[in-house]
Amino acid sequence: MAAGRHSRLSDWFNRRGWSDIIISAPYIWLLLFFLLPFLIVIAMSVATRTPSAPPFGYGGDNPALNFAGYARFFEDELYLRALVTSIINAFVAMILCLLIGYPMALGLTRMQRNWRNILLMLIILPFWTSFLLRVYAWMGMMGKSSWFNRLLTDLWNMVTPEGWAMSSIPMMHSNFAVVLVMVYTYLPFMILPLYANLERLDPTLDEAAMDLGTRPFGVFWDVTLPQSIPGIIAGGLLVFIPASGELVIPTLVGDAGSPMIGRVISDEFSSSRDWPMASSIAVALLLLMVVPTMIYSHFQTKAEHKPENRP
């Protein structure tokens, strides 16, 4: 009997167990570390704030399911403003990443292979130093008395008329600073998917277009750009989504007067100890972010269903 069960188990394992286990591993991971915590956050978002520990509870004088957090999110201008600021900052950062990253990715594909690997390494290299350290470095650079700021100020004073002279450029604690540091931080997330996409394109297509009478810039417009749209979407979302929820950068270099949504959530949690409110914002934000992700995955599956066009 025991032998029979053993062989049935090993039969299952050999037949499909392997693939079952391998396929389910990421699902189990997502279930444990994403779905479950998210359910807890959803549960918290409909609780009521209490002075106890943990600082929330259900029922009492309030309805068992309290949607006050959601209501405030859409009523209180502070939150919507923070959301709009986040979206604008993230969007500007995304566009700048695209404008800077696209030529870099395209340049990489035209390099000799050994150079390519070195340059790809250089793009990834900053990840190996502490993220905080890099933000602090930018803070130092943007500070009023830094060489960087003085250099820019001198340049500004040189090119502008008399009355416009400044003693220093106020870069810190502004959305400019936030976007600048975000572009710096997220640029690799734009370059890498774009590079992966552009690298797969067949260079003879460029030659074919030239052969048919198109000048090099037209070739880019007609052949390269349309084929790189999946890479642009992938890179764009990889920059936009984390940038819109960014907490550390706006906290360190941002303008406290117009915070981004990540900082608002953080403040609700820690300073105001209003966990239900923070959870409500988090859930609302996630829903607002899920929509573009779904559009992306729609494009992605469409692209994947296309058979390879290469010979």
Added chain:
Amino acid sequence: MRIEGVSKLFGAFQAVRDVNLTVGKGEIFALLGGSGCGKTTLLRMLAGFEEPSAGRIFLDGQDMTGVPPWERPVHMMFQSYALFPHMSVEKNVAYGLKHEKMTKAEREERVRGMLDLVQLTQFAHRKPHQISGGQRQRVALARALARQPKLLLLDEPLAALDKKLREQTQFELMSIQERTGVTFIVVTHDQEEAMTLADRIAVMDKGEVRQSGTPTEIYEYPNSRFVAGFIGSITSFDGRVTAVEGDLSRVDVPGLGTEIVARSVAGAPSGQEVTVALRPEKVTLTREKPEGPNAIAGEIKDIAYFGKDSLYRVTLPSGGLIAVHGVNAKRAEAGRPDWYDKVWLSFDPAAAILLTE
């Protein structure tokens, strides 16, 4: 189209060496050679993707040096076809017309005509990945012909097709060429393809043109051992000319165990070392000793039976082997030569090729 002394260096590597060729209007010209012989580099120079290191290319008397690919009235059909995957068949064909000064109606008319020519009208709205390999090949052809080039370059046009489709496509290519009158230059490594398609062939090796001429000239009168071996198959023997009597030379060939008579060639006086090349189909196999010169005894060692014909490998008195082709006009029981039969080989003096190079 005239190529004058064109060379191409890639670093220290000489890809093309001092090539001189003239291609007539409306001709199908084949550049034939093994991989790495420089034929594709030569083609890319004609298209303008590479600049010659030396020499000039003239098209209709006009020097093409420094003219970028997008300004040359030369179009190319790529080996991989290089169809734009994000455009429909119709858009692919119309792509080259974008830069032509013509009305929308004219353009549509031209595209329709091209699709008609390659019989793809019903696939106009498909994307390249939704059609078969043979159809893709025809789209590539239509796209390259749409701008009515003076010269069409075809890089291994049939290499990606399977054998059956290849044969059919060969004839289609020829009929399309005839109808459009465009000069075709075809690069190929397949000698049969070159022989069927081309009016004239240039055989290339190590960046040089070894011989150019009509398929018959190249096959019947190769000028070197390389060309003779590259086109068709040969068995070659070392020999020495013993006497030249006008049109005919006597050649002592130890490998055949006798002296043979062959058509004289220039540069082979008496005493000259030569290579005697025999093509399998030019040698006759008989049981009885034939009349006339060039009769050699042998024994059949091997038979490769193909049905319509057979290839015999015959051991010579010297111990060497020669390949002989026999058409199976009779059925097997009617006395066809068999394994280990003693046979006689003979050939016409005009059939033996004497090579000094």
